Amino acid sequence: MNTKAFIFDLDGVIVDTAKYHYLAWQKIANELNIEFTHEHNELLKGVSRVRSLDIILELGKVTASQEDKDRWLVQKNEEYLSYLVDMNESEILPGVFPILKFLKENNQPIALGSASKNARPILEKTGLLPYFDAIVDGNDVTNAKPDPEVFLIAAKLLNITPENSIVFEDSVAGVQAANIGNMTSIGIGEANTLHEAKYIFNDFTTIDTHFIEELIKE
Ligand code: BG6
Numbered sequence: 001m002n003t004k005a006f007i008f009d010l011d012g013v014i015v016d017t018a019k020y021h022y023l024a025w026q027k028i029a030n031e032l033n034i035e036f037t038h039e040h041n042e043l044l045k046g047v048s049r050v051r052s053l054d055i056i057l058e059l060g061k062v063t064a065s066q067e068d069k070d071r072w073l074v075q076k077n078e079e080y081l082s083y084l085v086d087m088n089e090s091e092i093l094p095g096v097f098p099i100l101k102f103l104k105e106n107n108q109p110i111a112l113g114s115a116s117k118n119a120r121p122i123l124e125k126t127g128l129l130p131y132f133d134a135i136v137d138g139n140d141v142t143n144a145k146p147d148p149e150v151f152l153i154a155a156k157l158l159n160i161t162p163e164n165s166i167v168f169e170d171s172v173a174g175v176q177a178a179n180i181g182n183m184t185s186i187g188i189g190e191a192n193t194l195h196e197a198k199y200i201f202n203d204f205t206t207i208d209t210h211f212i213e214e215l216i217k218e
């Protein structure tokens, strides 16, 4: 059987943490009197914490000292972490676990490719850590998505070429990163947002194992 690298983004793909990031940023935006909508939030998906704050400040045309920014970054993460305290396997998005299980049973290597610096505790809390052969997160990269660095490191750790790597992503920046890295991009979410992806699914419940088998064979 062929071997492909299966690389998963975390937030919004494996767990529904995108909503917590949104709530935590919204609190900061409110305090600064900056309007921050769901559409604005799309711009932050896949984007690092530091860059996310800059985008919000740009939206509100707010200039701030580094000291203020550092304070807001800490505040945002504390707020975000407060949503994760009771996290468990019930927060794994529907359909994800059966696909991970299928990949494991078929000896396909699995990696995480996430911008988050909170990735490891989330995988631990949801019990998914043992499914990952490699973890590349916000602590390991210098260039944020759409730079393909995070996925290229992941493929390398799995010993698979980019051309034989498949990336699951819910963010525009992440889909672009996979494409720029010459990987097969699979968008998880809305087709009109993720139209640059090679394949698009609403969520993992609509991905069947036959599709995965075909990807492995390709
Ligand atoms: C990405 C999220 O996965 O991680 C972004 O899509 C988030 O919304 C980024 O800002 C960084 O996450 P963290 O947990 O390090 O703040």
Ligand code: MG
Pocket (backbone or CB within 6 Å): 009, 010, 011, 012, 013, 045, 046, 169, 170, 171, 174
């Ligand atoms: Mg994501």
